[in-house]
Amino acid sequence: MNINCEMARDLLPMFKDKCLSPSSDKALREHLKTCPACRRYLHEYRARQKDDILEPAGDFSEIARRMRNHRTVTELAVGLSIAALVTYGVLKTIKRENV
Numbered sequence: 845m846n847i848n849c850e851m852a853r854d855l856l857p858m859f860k861d862k863c864l865s866p867s868s869d870k871a872l873r874e875h876l877k878t879c880p881a882c883r884r885y886l887h888e889y890r891a892r893q894k895d896d897i898l899e900p901a902g903d904f905s906e907i908a909r910r911m912r913n914h915r916t917v918t919e920l921a922v923g924l925s926i927a928a929l930v931t932y933g934v935l936k937t938i939k940r941e942n943v
């Protein structure tokens with residue numbers, strides 16, 4: 845089975861984790877033998893993975909802050925929608941009473 849560079853790069857994460865089926869593993873190995881660009885990509889991918897593992901877990905306060913902001917925006921949108929519906933209902937009622 846011949847695969848192109850895009851397919852090869854899609855398979856690399858599973859290749860690295862040794863999760864590929866034997867036929868996909870073989871196809872990727874054959875591609876890597878003939879494609880220096882993908883070999884370099886695999887090398888860089890592995891280096892990046894090591895960096896990610898070595899990175900500290902990080903500060904979750906930024907994520908928590910973003911989630912709070914997102915919730916505030918959602919609550920504002922829901923509030924405005926309800927206000928719009930109430931206004932629409934009131935105006936419709938007033939209009940009906942004036943007819």
Ligand SMILES: [Zn+2]
Binds near residue numbers: 875
């Ligand atoms: Zn390639």
